[in-house]
Amino acid sequence: MRTTTGTSAARTVGLSKVYGTGDTAVRALDDVTVELAAGRFTAIMGPSGAGKSTLMHCVAGLDRPTGGRVYVGDVEIGALPDRRLTRLRRERIGFVFQAFNLLPALTAEENITLPAVLAGAEVDRAWMDTVVDAVGLRSRLRHRPAELSGGQQQRVAVARALVTRPQIVFADEPTGNLDSRSGAEVLGLLRTAVTELGQTVAMVTHDPGAAGHADEVIFLADGRIVDVIADPTAERVLDRMKRLERVS
Numbered sequence: 001m002r003t004t005t006g007t008s009a010a011r012t013v014g015l016s017k018v019y020g021t022g023d024t025a026v027r028a029l030d031d032v033t034v035e036l037a038a039g040r041f042t043a044i045m046g047p048s049g050a051g052k053s054t055l056m057h058c059v060a061g062l063d064r065p066t067g068g069r070v071y072v073g074d075v076e077i078g079a080l081p082d083r084r085l086t087r088l089r090r091e092r093i094g095f096v097f098q099a100f101n102l103l104p105a106l107t108a109e110e111n112i113t114l115p116a117v118l119a120g121a122e123v124d125r126a127w128m129d130t131v132v133d134a135v136g137l138r139s140r141l142r143h144r145p146a147e148l149s150g151g152q153q154q155r156v157a158v159a160r161a162l163v164t165r166p167q168i169v170f171a172d173e174p175t176g177n178l179d180s181r182s183g184a185e186v187l188g189l190l191r192t193a194v195t196e197l198g199q200t201v202a203m204v205t206h207d208p209g210a211a212g213h214a215d216e217v218i219f220l221a222d223g224r225i226v227d228v229i230a231d232p233t234a235e236r237v238l239d240r241m242k243r244l245e246r247v248s
């Protein structure tokens, strides 16, 4: 897989995940070796049930693999006890979800700083300012989520994901609840986070247009990596998806 820095923000080696046992067992991931390069924007695509969420959850330490290894930076997370894994997740991984997942009683600013507070870390004010300006929320910091549009709420979520300057941000269908204009804004922000702020983003999406913002697209089918496209366009991604869906 192509990298610009030669380092990986996260990677897996021979990762497998089986849900259940016996006749009802489902092999959601089957011997997946993949590198999420530092300073890059990677999209993860594939038909429904291909294993996209499972891959993201295993790499983010939200789910334990059945086999193989997962590294965040150079830390093998499979070896970590639960408390250390929780700490690593708070300090080194950012999350953006389809449903925003903001706390309704907190202001935008409080939502953004929450992960740093939970991690017991000082909020780096200069970085916070950079992130708030990048997401264009300077005038909305005292608003609560209910006083913000969906697109603005997702921008708060992007800022929250970035505030600890994580090793990697995982975005799970970040535009799934947004109209196309707000969705494009959020994708533009994720792009900016990578290109201008030097962050790393891995995004699960069904939307070829969204994947077109990434540096590369990893295609999963039946729990395996079946293709990688560098410098994707929405058209090339759509064409690849059609061929995958035809065979699966």
Ligand SMILES: Nc1ncnc2c1ncn2[C@@H]1O[C@H](COP(=O)(O)OP(=O)(O)OP(=O)(O)O)[C@@H](O)[C@H]1O
Pocket (backbone or CB within 6 Å): 019, 020, 026, 027, 028, 046, 047, 048, 049, 050, 051, 052, 053, 054, 055
């Ligand atoms: N907790 C679970 N228990 C049992 N099977 C599961 C569980 N989670 C996922 N699976 C199965 O694992 C396979 C991969 O699921 P996963 O959610 O990772 O796919 P996906 O590519 O993210 O799908 P979608 O695009 O529909 O969200 C599917 O067959 C799914 O039914």
